[in-house]
Amino acid sequence: MILGVGLFAAVAIAWLLIAAIEKVRLGLSFAQAFLYTPFKLAYRITDHNLRTIRDANAPVIYAIVHQSKLDPALMLSLLPENTLHILDEASARSFWLEPWRELARTIAFNAEHVFVSRRLVRVLKGRGRLAVYFPDAVEPDVKSFRLYRAVSRIALQADARIVPIFVGGARWLPSSLTPAELAPRRLFPRLVVSVLPPMTLEQLAARDGEPARNRGNALFDYVAEARFGATDLSRGLFQSIRDASDRFGASHPVIEDVVSGTLSYRTLFAGARVFGQRVEARTAPGEAVGVLLPNTNAMVISLLGMWSSGRVAAMINYTAGPANVTSAVRTAVIRTVVSSRAFIEKASLADVVTAAEEGGAKFLWLEDIRETTSGLEKLAAAACWRWPLQPQDAQKPAVILFTSGSEGHPKAVVLSNRNLVANAMQAEARLTISPRDILFNVLPAFHSFGLTCGTILPLVSGMRAFLYPSPLHYKIIPEIAGKKHPTVMIGTDTFLANYARHAGDGDFASLRFIVAGAEPVKAETRRIYRDRFQAEIVEGFGLTEAAPVVAVNTAIHSREGTVGRLLPAIRMRLDAVEGIKDGGRLWLAGPNMMMGYMTADRPGELQQLENWHDTGDIVSADRDGFITIRGRAKRFAKIAGEMVSLGAVEMMVRSLWPEDNHAAVAVPDKRRGERIVLVTTADDADPEDLRKFSKQHGAAELMVPHDIVKVDTLPVLGSGKTDYVATKKLAMEQLGLTV
Incomplete structure (x- = not known):
């Protein structure tokens, strides 16, 4: 009895002490700090920027992404006590939320009232604060998006600042509002409260040029930016993929090819560890190691093994011709190239091997690694699959991709771990994908679109990626799609049009949408996929230097003839070009932008990017933020x-x-x-x-x-x-x- 009382007293004292610390640290009331403390301890919440938004000058609207039943309790604990919370009906009635509802004023959500409520405008004009809970949908339906427009109107009438809030990790809680098959549950996931600085809608809309007519877009984009802000960009690719294995399960099937079938996260990591040890024995940390492989599980294992061992994967474009391959090997100072004898023979690439050797590289063959790997090595790798071979640093290079060489010698584009993780998560913050999706990737990994969207995005998001080695097999690919039932596909207009010509009506019937890039999508291609397969082609825009995705159309934000709107956290500016009245030369900045170039005249030397990157593209942007590509600056004729x-x-x-x-x-x-x-x-x-x-x-x-x-x-x-x-x-x- 005495022991029990003593233990209870110790817990109570510790609770009070931690609550006192949180009160001072975050500027909470003691009641708020007391009720927040259990959440802080159970979910190890990262909340560094909360003091800033609590001190934001009113009027303020807190735009909260409502992912779980826990969110209202968290927000009632953390936001200023004079905030009026508009709760959904379930939260307004829930008995367990009663202690938290006592912390601030609350009203039950009523969509009709939100659309026309003069009361809310009066609250804000009286130096008030409002917390609005938005549905957790990357691509909300028309009804849900009306809420963004309604809140935008209220914010404009009251000249209120917007503060978006996203609780990273809440989607995986047992109390998540997302179906379990789309978001596997975890008892105690680490939570990250992502917040952005207070900004008015006019300030938001004007960040990339003229103010937009549709200020609901500006609000939606800012909330999406907060969603992306929950991404921990200090985690390298190896760590980010391992985090995904923790969320979706080590046995979750994540990649598949036509050679070795389906691999789970655990099997993928174990194979990567064996491969990484062999690369580690032949190369130095930070060294560029060439990858000359098609879309296969072995290619993914090779990439993950290099990242585990702290090497940089230099993706060799084996279709570029021997001269460009030799130049690429010399530019990136590649001394070792990983490849497969079977692939070289089947694809008739002996001249490419010779070209790489002329550039100074030696080959490490996958067949040799398989033959010399002992059972003990495999057992050790299976036991230690979670641990990388070398310390991980997200700021260091992860991949080198090469430009086409159309402007002379190929340039090496150096992308860091951070660049690639950022771009994958930027795409996830704009496109609706889930672990139930199967992505069909036919684009080679030496192409940035195929690497990031077709390989890295599935690995970090839990989608299964089906990898096919060549996009040119126009008859075979539709047949495989008919058997594998993919829900998402990536490609270019040229490839998609050819697949459609050879496809049966049911071959692509399982597709939800197709992301197309690299070239404009023809209206006829779009029509065929829409009419025959009920699959929508969403067109995007990217460049290797941006890792690569810059903008994309989506289900709710789409305008034919454009490449969509910017992904979260990407900034652009348009510089005037002589002779171009509507549009300008596009410059970009963001966490996904490359580290810099290596060039043939300065091999192995990273020429760092300074803030903004000149894309060389001439574009125009309408007042709703949709970007239209007018052409490359070098693709204009002066007549x-x-x-x-x-x-x-x-x-x-x-x-x-x-x-x-x-x-x-x-x-x-x-x-x-x-x-x-x-x-x-x-x-x-x-x-x-x-x-x-x-x-x-x-x-x-x-x-x-x-x-x-x-x-x-x-x-x-x-x-x-x-x-x-x-x-x-x-x-x-x-x-x-x-x-």
Whole structure:
């Protein structure tokens, strides 16, 4: 009895002491601190910025993402006591919340009242504070999004500041509002209270240019930024993927290929440890190690093994040609390349191996590693799979990708662990995905889209990724999709259009959506997938230097002809360009932007990025934040002093001959500086038809191609993009011009 009383007294004293500390640290009332303490201890809550938002000048609206039944209790404990909380009906009636409801004023949520409530505006104008709980949906439905618009109107009328709040980890609580099959439960997940500085809607809307008409978009974007803010960017890729294995279970199937089947997190990590030890024995920490592998489980194991051992994975583009491979190996100072003899033989890449060796690299073959790995090594790896081989640092390089070399020698783009984790989580904060999804990835990992969205995003989000080694198998890929039933797919318009031509009506029927990038999506491609497969293509925009995704359309925020709106935490600015009236040269900044370049003239030397990156793209942004790509700065022709977008020319031609592929290139012209040549697969392409069509649609005369060159197929890069360097060379040869 005495022992029990003593133990109870010790717990009570400790509780009171911790509550007193929290009261002082966060500026809470003692009642708030007392009721907050159990949460703080049980969930090891990270709450560093809360003092700032408590001290924010009123009027303030706290925009809270409501993920679990616990959220109202947390917010009632942490927000100022004069805050009016608009609770959902279940929270307003719940008996266990009664002690917390006594901490501040609360009213039951009524959607109709929120839309028209003058009372809430009066509360705010009286230097008040309002807490609104938004549904936990990355892509809310139309009804839910009305709440964003309603709160935006209230904030505008009261000139209130917005403070978004997201409790990272709350989705996994037993009290989560998300179905268990979409969010596996954990008893005591670590929680992170992510908050952003108070800003008015006018300030939010004007951050990237002119104020937006739809201020609900600005509010939604700020809340999404808080969602992303819960990401711990101090965790490296190895740690972030291991965290995912803790959330979804070590036995959760996460990758699959056509060779070795399905691997769980545990099996993946065990294989990575064996591989990492072999790489560790042959290379130095921080060294760039080449990866010359297709989309397979072995490629993912190799990447994870390198990150575990503190090496940098240099993804070699084996479709770039021997000269570019040699240049890439020398630029990144690659001394060891990981590959497979079976792959080299099957893909006929002996010349690529020779090119890499000429650059100074030696090969480490996966077959040799398998043959020399003992049972004891496998057993030890299975036992120690959770631990990395080297200390992890998110700020250090993780991957090197190479540009196409269209502007000379390929440049090496150096991406840190932080860059890649950030971009994957930025995408997760904008697109609805879950552990129930199966992502079909046909894009190679040497392409940044295939690496981040097709490989890293599934690993950190719990989606199963089905990896296919080549995007060019147009007949086989639809058949496999029909058997594997993917729900999400990534690709380029060229690849998607070819898959549709060979697909049966049921092959892609399981898809929820497709994320397309690298090139504009044709209206016909979009229509085919929508009508035949009921799958929506959401178009995005990215670049290798951004790891790569910059903007994307979504279910609720979509506008055809655009590439969507910026992902959370990315900033842009548009610099004026002579001859371009609507739009400007795009500069970007954000946590996903590369560390810097390595170049052929300064091999192995990282040339650090200074804050903003010049993308070289000419874009325009409407007042709702949707971005339209006008073209690369180098993809403009200067004709008689006027700037003409070659991309716009291609779009015009595509409208006339939608079934074919087209590329517009600029060639020298003695009289007008440059002239436009159309290279097309359209057999019936006629210059007179094109002139009439352009005139009917109000196109300027300068946009009409001077010559038409007909080909069977357009040259493409390994990523599926049009190879404009080869296309221009082909056009000039056909026209008898000097290359």
